Every structure is written in C-alpha cells, then in structure tokens.
Amino acid sequence: xxxxxxxxxxxxxxxxxxxxxxxxxxxxxxxxxxxxxxxxxxxxxxxxxxxxxxxxxxxxxxxxxxxxxxxxxxxxxxxxxxxxxxxxxxxxxxxxxxxxxxxxxxxxxxxxxxxxxxxxxxxxxxxxxxxxxxxxxxxxxxxxxxxxxxxxxxxxxxxxxx
Numbered sequence: 484x485x486x487x488x489x490x491x492x493x494x495x496x497x498x499x500x501x502x503x504x505x506x507x508x509x510x511x512x513x514x515x516x517x518x519x520x521x522x523x524x525x526x527x528x529x530x531x532x533x534x535x536x537x538x539x540x541x542x543x544x545x546x547x548x549x550x551x552x553x554x555x556x557x558x559x560x561x562x563x564x565x566x567x568x569x570x571x572x573x574x575x576x577x578x579x580x581x582x583x584x585x586x587x588x589x590x591x592x593x594x595x596x597x598x599x600x601x602x603x604x605x606x607x608x609x610x611x612x613x614x615x616x617x618x619x620x621x622x623x624x625x626x627x628x629x630x631x632x633x634x635x636x637x638x639x640x641x642x643x644x645x
Contacts, residue, residue, distance in 0.1 A: 496522035500585045503604075511600045519588040526577040526586045527618045529625060533641050542643065548623065550643040554636040561638045562602050565626060566595060570645050574624060576617045580604065589617070605630060619644065 504515050532543040533552045542550045555561040570591040577586040578594065578601070594601070594617050605615060605628070613632075618625035624644030631637050 493522055496585045503585075508600075511597070514593070514597055514600075515587060518593070520585050521577070521588075522585055526588075526620050527579055527616065529620070529623045530616060530618050530627075531625060531641065531643055532627065533629075533639070542641075547643045549645065550641065552639065552641045555638040555640065556636045558602070558638060561628060561640060562598060564640060565628070566598055568595075568626065568642065568645055570595065570624075570626075574619065574622065574645075576619045576625065578615070578617045581614050588620075602628070 500515075500520065504512050507515060531547050531550060533540045534543045540552050553564065555564065572590065572592040574591040575588060576591070576594065578589050579586045589597075601615065605613065613630045615628040616625060618627075622644065625642070626645070627639075627641040629639040629641075631639060
C-alpha cells in the first residue's frame with residue numbers, strides 16, 4: 484500500500500469511527516471511545532472465515548485449532564450461543580465490523596458484557612453492519628458472526644481457539 488493509499492485508509496477509518504460513535508447511546512459511546520483502536524490489518528491477521536470446499540464448510544486457512552461453524556434460525560439464538568462461550572476473561576481480541584475499517588481492542592469480559600449492545604449495531608437489527616468479528620492478535624482465536632440475508636438459516640457463527 485502506498486503512503487497515499489495508507490493515509491486515505493486511515494482517514495476513511497477515522498471518519499467511520501466518528502460516524503459510529505456519534506450514533507451510539509452514551510454507554511456504548513463511552514466503550515468505543517475508551518478502548519484502544521487501530522486501522523492496521525495486522526490486528527486481525529488471525530481472521531478465519533468459512534469457505535465452501537468439496538461440499539463442506541472449512542476454515543479459510545490451515546492449522547486452525549478447534550474451528551467450528553454453526554447456523555442459527557434467529558438473531559436471539561445467535562446472541563445466546565456467543566454469550567455462553569467459555570472464553571477466558573484475560574483473552575484480548577480486536578472487534579471489527581464487516582471485516583474492515585477500525586478495529587477495537589476488547590478483553591473477553593468487555594466483549595461478552597457488552598455483547599447485546601454490540602450486536603444491535605448489525606444489519607439484521609437496524610440496517611447497520613452485516614458481519615462482526617472478534618479476533619485475537621497475538622493468540623489464535625476468534626468469534627465471527629455473519630448475517631447472510633439470502634440464505635436460510637441467515638445467521639452463522641464461526642469459533643476457533645476457544
């Protein structure tokens with residue numbers, strides 16, 4: 484990426500962040516302003532999407548520990564599943580929307596205790612983002628939520644390293 488492209492990317496991410504936080508309720512606004520954030524793609528280098536390969540879903544990269552993919556019939560079931568995940572409180576990951584833009588660093592405890600508010604930012608609830616990821620930077624783990632409007636069931640969650 485050239486210096487100009489990098490500066491444009493940084494500017495775009497900053498503008499998206501400002502737009503996001505200006506639309507949030509005071510509690511969520513405080514959360515997204517208080518946590519470390521970055522626009523570096525390296526923050527989510529451990530991102531592992533699902534890919535369709537030879538008639539089955541598999542992780543998009545090799546050597547992923549404990550990868551699983553599940554589908555849910557409704558949004559509420561998805562939130563309940565993610566909330567029940569046994570994620571050690573000390574894990575830190577980068578929260579991202581639509582796999583791009585600004586990434587927000589949160590501990591597992593912050594992520595899970597604010598999950599309902601975070602999930603309200605998604606398209607299936609209010610026309611906002613379509614996908615959410617919370618991915619470890621130095622540890623290889625993550626949770627990905629995808630809203631697939633033209634698929635049934637519409638809600639997909641991938642988890643690994645947890």
